Amino acid sequence: MSLWRRHPILITAFAIALVLTLAFALRFTAQVLYWSNPAHQNQRVEAWMTVAYIARSWEVHGPDLLIEAALPVSTKGPRTLARIAAERGLPVAQIIAEVEAAILRMKASQP
Amino acid sequence: MSEWALDAVPTYGPWLVALVTFLSCLAVPVPASILMLAAGGFSAVGDLVLWQVAAAALLGAIAGDQAGYWAARLGGAGLMERLSHSVTRTAVLTRARALVASHGVIAVFLTRWLLSPLGPYANLVTGAARFGWAPFTLAAAAGEAVWVGVYVGAGHSFAGNLSAATEFAGSILGFLAAGAVAAGLGWWLITLGRSDS
Numbered sequence: 001m002s003l004w005r006r007h008p009i010l011i012t013a014f015a016i017a018l019v020l021t022l023a024f025a026l027r028f029t030a031q032v033l034y035w036s037n038p039a040h041q042n043q044r045v046e047a048w049m050t051v052a053y054i055a056r057s058w059e060v061h062g063p064d065l066l067i068e069a070a071l072p073v074s075t076k077g078p079r080t081l082a083r084i085a086a087e088r089g090l091p092v093a094q095i096i097a098e099v100e101a102a103i104l105r106m107k108a109s110q111p
Numbered sequence: 112m113s114e115w116a117l118d119a120v121p122t123y124g125p126w127l128v129a130l131v132t133f134l135s136c137l138a139v140p141v142p143a144s145i146l147m148l149a150a151g152g153f154s155a156v157g158d159l160v161l162w163q164v165a166a167a168a169l170l171g172a173i174a175g176d177q178a179g180y181w182a183a184r185l186g187g188a189g190l191m192e193r194l195s196h197s198v199t200r201t202a203v204l205t206r207a208r209a210l211v212a213s214h215g216v217i218a219v220f221l222t223r224w225l226l227s228p229l230g231p232y233a234n235l236v237t238g239a240a241r242f243g244w245a246p247f248t249l250a251a252a253a254g255e256a257v258w259v260g261v262y263v264g265a266g267h268s269f270a271g272n273l274s275a276a277t278e279f280a281g282s283i284l285g286f287l288a289a290g291a292v293a294a295g296l297g298w299w300l301i302t303l304g305r306s307d308s
Contacts, residue, residue: 003304014300017293024286031282035275043272048117048149052156057271062156078121078158 045099047082047092054081054099060106069102071095116142120149125163129171132259136175138231144262148276151266165263172223172255173248176234180247183238191239200232207232211242216250223254224261225288230254257287 004011034040043049043057051071055062066073071084081099085092119127128150135143147168154161183190195201207229210218222233237247261283269276 003300007300007303010296010300010303014293014296017289017296020289021286021293024282024289028279028282028286031275031278035269035272035278041272041275043274046114048114048120050121050153050156050158052158053153053271056152056156078153080118080121082118083122 045081045096045103047085047096048080050078050080051099052078054103058103058107060103064106065099065102068106069095069099071099116146117149120146121153121158124150124153124159125167128164129167129174132168132171132255133175133178136172136231136234137179144280145273145277147259147262148266148273148280151263151268152270152273152276154263155267155270161263161267165259168259168263169252169255172259173252176223176230176251176255177248179231179234180238180244180251183235184241187239191235194235203229203232204236208236211236211240215242216246219247219250220254223251224258224284227258261287 038059041057041059045054051066052062055065081095082092085095128146131141131143131146134141150159150164153159154164195204207222210222210229211233219233219237222230261280265276265280265283269279
């Protein structure tokens with residue numbers, strides 16, 4: 001009790017820091033629970049993503065997604081959808097639509 | 112800006128990450144954290160290599176800190192005078208100066224990740240004040256390791272979802288910061304308790 005009487009501000013600051021630490025830990029736990037739900041995991045397909053990245057986000061097999069979306073297999077390292085579109089002279093929106101359609105078909109055929 | 116930069120990540124990989132962390136340590140407004148998260152994500156799916164991404168981000172940041180420190184140390188009062196012409200910059204410089212004066216290496220360490228907007232200015236202040244190079248470099252490198260570790264790590268473990276990775280990085284940084292403060296205050300209280308009795 002004497003410590004509390006002598007250093008009330010310090011002990012209050014310590015308690016606040018402890019509560020904040022706990023709050024961040026709880027927030028982290030809540031985020032893990034939220035994001036481990038597959039429905040929340042899927043990230044909308046965008047031009048800057050590679051096929052492997054999209055496959056991870058949507059939990060489909062990467063090489064299969066390439067085939068399903070009729071995309072060329074890259075020999076020069078990873079390429080984003082924007083780059084693939086540029087190489088094929090197509091608008092990137094069309095490539096995105098093809099990939100999204102391919103994902104839906106793959107999801108539908110999954111047991 | 113960040114859309115264009117994200118698109119370049121799989122192609123230029125570690126080089127781009129190093130450039131961006133370098134520039135962000137010089138107060139250039141580049142999306143360093145989002146690129147580290149994305150590069151961590153690409154490394155998880157095999158488009159990039161994790162250790163290369165982490166090493167590049169760390170080396171870029173360390174080089175950026177050194178550039179700021181040495182520019183101020185060699186450029187001296189003249190450089191600081193010129194930088195102080197902008198009102199907003201004067202405000203951050205003043206905050207950084209007060210922090211470094213009162214906390215030294217701890218301030219250098221914390222302005223890498225917890226108070227990262229102040230980082231570039233802390234570099235200038237320490238350089239201009241001829242703060243020791245070795246303690247500066249050690250504290251700065253340790254702080255950058257936390258910054259890079261949290262962002263590349265969160266991006267890697269939560270590949271495929273950039274918003275999730277962003278939220279995770281925020282929670283981890285908050286947890287580390289609040290935990291460090293709690294541990295520090297706790298230690299102080301224990302010491303006071305012993306000397307009181």
